[in-house]
Amino acid sequence: MTTLEIKNLAVAVGGSQILSDVSLTIKSGEVHAVMGPNGAGKSTLSAALMGKPGYVVTGGSVTLDGVDMLALPTWQRATAGLHLIMQYPTEIPGVMLQDAMSAALDTRNQDSNHLKKIIETEAKRIGFDPELVMRSVNVDFSGGEKKRSETLQLAVLQPKIAILDELDSGLDIDALRDCAQRVEDATLETNLGVLVITHYSRLFEQLKPDFVHILTNGRIVKSAGPELADELEVTGYAAYL
């Protein structure tokens, strides 16, 4: 059992305070949805959790099973068990996806001999063309291919906690269904804990949230069960601004 504990997190970007007080506790197998309008600070939360340069933590703490994540560089947060699926996955010309995954397994002292086989199996599950792993990371990938690639990496690297930053942006419904279903499966198969950041409830058809939190103006203003997502679908965020 793993616990990611975010306590009173405050984050500034470029001198302005974006998150002022965010507390969440995510345990293995749980799915937490953080929902909010554009500009609420949702992407800042995911970037700060992973230690993206430029996102300055000004208060609070983040621990994974008691280990202070904020003290670790990005790569160690990843090997400790955090994984970020990015809203806009970066293109890296000349770096083959397979080589990147192989390097990622190397740091974890995991044998990459079976990588090809694992990739084939996982690619099939989510409808990803396995030939794409021989291409440069995200270069000339369609929106759907990018998110399938992100999901494939999650499946191969088997983190403890996944942070999904707007998995549902820039891809078609089929790709969304495949990716969301694969993450949902991981919560059951490998007990993955999930923090899913979104402003639509569309992906909840496959990936079922146990908790829904509303983030506006840099703080969590309400936390409840999945019924909150249904309510938001009808009333929008207006009541929480």
Add this chain to the structure above:
Amino acid sequence: MSTLALPTVDEEIWRYSRIGELNLDQFELGKVSTKIDASSQAKQCVSSATNVAPRNATDIFEDLNVRNAQLTAISVAKNQVIADPIIITHSLDKSGVVVYPRLVIDAHENSEVTIVERFISGNGVSSLIVPVVDVRAAQSARVTYVAINELGNATWQIGYQQAVGQRDSMMKLFTVALGGDYARVRAEVRLEGQGANSQQVALYFADSTQMHDFRTLQDHAAPRTHSSLLFKGAVKDTAKSVYTGLIRIRENATKSEAFQTNRNLTLSHGAWAESVPNLEIETNDVKCSHASTVGPVDDDQRFYLESRGIMPDIAERLVVLGFFGEVLDRLPAVPFIADLRERVSTKLLGDSN
């Protein structure tokens, strides 16, 4: 001896260079050892003494090369296709000498040839090499030329490449520069015949106190000519690099296309790269573009890989090898290309900061 004077950094073409450090008198005329590997078919085309048309020297180094040239001449007959690459290796193992290798490639009408010229010296060999290569591609000829600088860390190079293409010819000119203390190449292409085509591609990577210096010219002197240039470099530690490039479209070169891209990675705070692209267009109805960048490894690319659990130095190595991959992948299939990738990788691993 030459009657010409040493240039100075006041001349635009020598700006940023280390020419001021050079004392020619400290070198005596030496010999470079030249080895040629070629198929028996290709060997027929190679000689060391033919009637080579004289060359107009633009400066003292070219002039001295004309006077002291150690000549290798390759002449490919009309319609002849040489399948395997001809590999020329120049080795220098003595300090205190200046050597003047000269290569002349004459590709006659509709012929095809690939030539690789390697420059090698040991570390600590404090000498000067002044190589000059002339590529002449006749109508519809296809020439691929690859220059590889694997010089030691104390050797200077002041090199010249001049390639002239006639009607519908295709010239691909590659330069890979890893070695040398100060290593300079002036690489010029002139498209003289209608529909002539050139590609210039280079990879350079300087570390420690090395300096790489490139001056390029894409000179369009006929209609419907097409040139493209892609130079990618990296500097590490306190190394330096200079790229200055000119696209010249002459008045008669209508409907021509010229592209020039120079990208530089600065891998250490103390490293320095300069990139100066220029356009000189004397006619309308042409398509030209140039792009130039100097900067460190992209933060987002680094973050992406690190977020997968890849250590920073390995992430950087992946990104830099990927950056150079675009050039390495275009190189013709010659046996030591895999070595080059390895050598770039080794350089990246070397002590930095």
